[in-house]
Amino acid sequence: MTAGDRSGASRLIVPDIALFEERAAIAEYDGGLSRDRAEDLAAREQGFRSAEHYWQVLADYVVRKRLG
Numbered sequence: 001m002t003a004g005d006r007s008g009a010s011r012l013i014v015p016d017i018a019l020f021e022e023r024a025a026i027a028e029y030d031g032g033l034s035r036d037r038a039e040d041l042a043a044r045e046q047g048f049r050s051a052e053h054y055w056q057v058l059a060d061y062v063v064r065k066r067l068g
Contacts, residue, residue: 013046013048013057016046019042019046021042023038023041024038024039036051039051042054
């Protein structure tokens with residue numbers, strides 16, 4: 001997955017599992033969000049479109065052993 005920076009260049013975003021799980025848990029328990037909404041928020045904080053997109057990039061990375 002790539003994301004554009006302010007210069008218009010693209011960079012690969014590496015899924016951070018520990019950060020994702022921590023952010024989702026905080027949003028769910030302290031923020032009162034549903035698990036689905038909390039995961040979407042955690043994914044977007046890492047630059048992904050949604051939790052579904054985050055999990056797809058992570059799964060592709062695990063299978064292929066590379067990003068993109």
